[in-house]
């Protein structure tokens with residue numbers, strides 16, 4: 001059974017997760033009609049920059065996050081941004097976001113200078129997330145668990161992060177049992193996605209390098225969070 005304070009915790013996280021979304025006018029830009037690789041890259045850069053801003057606002061609402069050491073807060077954001085964006089864009093692909101413009105987003109990602117070798121794992125991940133049919137509480141909590149990963153580079157007080165992450169893991173485990181009684185492995189499968197996210201994060205570092213080799217520019221916020229340029 002989920003305790004009263006665990007219910008309150010979920011409510012805070014889910015409301016923050018739903019409140020902080022990419023603004024409509026930014027998401028709508030995906031619909032404009034230029035489809036060159038350059039245009040696609042620029043649009044995806046704009047989406048990623050907007051998503052990072054949304055992510056920063058969301059993390060401020062994670063109970064206990066703001067009481068962590070300041071530098072550790074930054075280390076957690078830098079270490080989890082790519083994974084959180086894979087999760088968020090995965091929800092767009094599993095048609096959870098009406099204004100996600102799924103087909104257009106896929107088209108632009110496929111034609112933005114990302115090499116084939118990263119496309120397959122990326123779209124396999126999107127498919128595997130879609131097959132989970134996560135409810136919005138599970139999506140919000142899984143993103144929170146990703147952000148609260150203690151062993152990111154440069155995190156000093158890993159214990160403090162671990163304590164926060166365990167609180168979220170406990171309530172997610174209970175929720176999975178309640179939401180998916182017919183599938184006792186569901187919680188384990190959700191956590192398995194986090195392992196897949198780490199692999200994608202490594203691929204992403206290589207994607208960044210190949211973009212930069214071809215002289216693609218990123219925004220100051222993305223340079224900051226991804227330590228590029």
Ligand SMILES: CC(C)c1onc(-c2c(Cl)cccc2Cl)c1COc1ccc(-c2ccc3c(C(=O)O)c[nH]c3c2)cc1
Pocket residue numbers: 021022027041044045046047048051081082085086088089092097099100101105109112218222
């Ligand atoms: C710098 C650029 C080229 C880049 O580098 N790596 C990646 C990248 C890629 Cl290509 C795939 C996965 C992760 C990353 Cl960082 C990207 C593009 O990243 C994103 C990030 C986030 C969205 C995204 C989020 C939410 C919503 C949404 C809603 O919430 O309603 C509606 N539309 C959405 C779109 C799209 C693309």
